[in-house]
Amino acid sequence: EKSPHIYTREEVRSHSSPETRIWVTLGCEVFDVTEFVDLHPGGPSKLMLAAGGPLEPFWALYAVHDQPHVREILAQYKVGELSPEDTAPSTVKTSDPYADDPVRHPALKVNSQRPFNAEPPPELLTENYITPNPIFFTRNHLPVPNLDPETYRLHVVGPPGGQSLCLSLDDLYQFPKHEITVTLQCAGNRRSEMTRIKEVKGLEWNTGAISTAHWAGARLCDVLAKAGHQLCGTEAHVCFEGLDSDPTGTAYGASIPLARAMDPEAEVLLAYEMNGQPLPRDHGFPVRVVVPGVVGARHVKWLGKVSVEPEESYSHWQRRDYKGFSPSVDWDIVDFDSAPSIQELPVQSAITEPKDGETVQSGEVTIKGYAWSGGGRAVVRVDVSLDGGLTWQVAELDGEEQRPRKAWAWRLWQLQAPVPAGKKELNIVCKAVDDSYNVQPDTVAPIWNLRGVLSNAWHRVHVHVTP
Numbered sequence: 001e002k003s004p005h006i007y008t009r010e011e012v013r014s015h016s017s018p019e020t021r022i023w024v025t026l027g028c029e030v031f032d033v034t035e036f037v038d039l040h041p042g043g044p045s046k047l048m049l050a051a052g053g054p055l056e057p058f059w060a061l062y063a064v065h066d067q068p069h070v071r072e073i074l075a076q077y078k079v080g081e082l083s084p085e086d087t088a089p090s091t092v093k094t095s096d097p098y099a100d101d102p103v104r105h106p107a108l109k110v111n112s113q114r115p116f117n118a119e120p121p122p123e124l125l126t127e128n129y130i131t132p133n134p135i136f137f138t139r140n141h142l143p144v145p146n147l148d149p150e151t152y153r154l155h156v157v158g159p160p161g162g163q164s165l166c167l168s169l170d171d172l173y174q175f176p177k178h179e180i181t182v183t184l185q186c187a188g189n190r191r192s193e194m195t196r197i198k199e200v201k202g203l204e205w206n207t208g209a210i211s212t213a214h215w216a217g218a219r220l221c222d223v224l225a226k227a228g229h230q231l232c233g234t235e236a237h238v239c240f241e242g243l244d245s246d247p248t249g250t251a252y253g254a255s256i257p258l259a260r261a262m263d264p265e266a267e268v269l270l271a272y273e274m275n276g277q278p279l280p281r282d283h284g285f286p287v288r289v290v291v292p293g294v295v296g297a298r299h300v301k302w303l304g305k306v307s308v309e310p311e312e313s314y315s316h317w318q319r320r321d322y323k324g325f326s327p328s329v330d331w332d333i334v335d336f337d338s339a340p341s342i343q344e345l346p347v348q349s350a351i352t353e354p355k356d357g358e359t360v361q362s363g364e365v366t367i368k369g370y371a372w373s374g375g376g377r378a379v380v381r382v383d384v385s386l387d388g389g390l391t392w393q394v395a396e397l398d399g400e401e402q403r404p405r406k407a408w409a410w411r412l413w414q415l416q417a418p419v420p421a422g423k424k425e426l427n428i429v430c431k432a433v434d435d436s437y438n439v440q441p442d443t444v445a446p447i448w449n450l451r452g453v454l455s456n457a458w459h460r461v462h463v464h465v466t467p
């Protein structure tokens, strides 16, 4: 028996492309799976997500790997083992406000590490109707608070003459438990397409700042009613404050109109479960707001305080961000008070497969993607073109049926289409239509805005065809 070759994680990481060969690890074992990539039943691009690193986080998402024959396949490719010091967890510096942030899934494409902002890659995004928690897109503005569920309290300010509430998690569990499937989308989803037109201020999101989960919690209207709130004749807003705060002590905050909060049909939740689990820390543990059909920014995480006010939240993120402007408005002239805060989002769709720049086989091509609209509007159709928008075909809608006026979750869609003979490349385009017959604009330039929000033009993917 000769002793195994010993490698460091660093060395394994350097083997992550066909040129350098493709290595992965499982436990303390190292494998060179270059020859297996094209044979992978789940497809080469999925296997490549783990290239140069551990398989565990990916295999945890797909239980098909939890079988002896899969281990046997892998065993054939063993080349050595990890050095013992590389299997121990790394230590962190404590002066860093982000040092206590949770460990993230390696499949996430990181747009910013501090604060943490990341999206699932397109080939995983539409693999599941319900996005698995570890790859749900994450949009944080601040370090993730580490809250103790035992001492956690939610403060609900009562109206004059009503009663303020100080609710523990157990108190929240006493309200009727309400469950709904809701898609969350960041206002900045697909911002990178706006950046290509002209620079914008904001994180470079591709098509993945959108995800879907099954949420459970107390209805906000039940909690507000318990505190003595009623719908009043005058305009009012429900303001939310997070328990994440910047070094000056300013917390993340946002608000929604009271009318939406009090409408049982709007199904606004104080959610404590995400896909049957307690909320993960990145997604607001132990309690977050879920506002179906409304921009992600109002779904306040790590919820600490709820109050009803005559005006919208004074938070920076309500008043000085998350608003849309004309393409003519620049940072010298922008007047944030002149535009309404984004609430319900416009109709949206994107192609997740194939990816831009990819090479597809001649014969037939499979095109996949997602479609969603704000305000509970259902997706009634997705049109797909292979020739840049000259001719169209209607895609097949997958995923769960949508309820009229309460279509809170996306539809996944796909189209199998013959590749026209002789084509060397395809300009694939998709566009969705919602049940108000809202459509997506055909190009980005006329909806460009300085913050790069509301980017919902036809999604375009250019691919090459093998002869």
Ligand code: HEM
Residues within 6 Å of the ligand: 024, 033, 036, 040, 041, 042, 043, 046, 047, 048, 049, 050, 055, 058, 059, 062, 064, 065, 067, 069, 070, 073, 074
């Ligand atoms: C399916 C092996 C990495 C995603 C499978 C199957 C095998 C396999 C043998 C078929 C299992 C069956 O149906 O009985 C491997 C090996 C890997 C690897 C040896 C690493 C060297 C990955 C990674 C992902 C992934 C990193 C990532 C996201 C999938 C999916 C399927 C699958 C989604 C199901 C495909 C389907 O049902 O159509 N894999 N896998 N695999 N694998 Fe992997």
Ligand code: MTE
Residues within 6 Å of the ligand: 136, 137, 138, 139, 140, 141, 142, 184, 185, 186, 187, 241, 242, 243, 244, 252, 253, 282, 283, 284, 295, 296, 297, 298, 299, 300, 301, 302
């Ligand atoms: N809530 C708090 N407390 N702090 C935040 O930074 N980000 C908001 C919202 N709620 C945020 C927050 C934004 S802009 C979005 S898009 C969603 O959370 C993202 O939710 P997710 O990270 O669970 O996907």
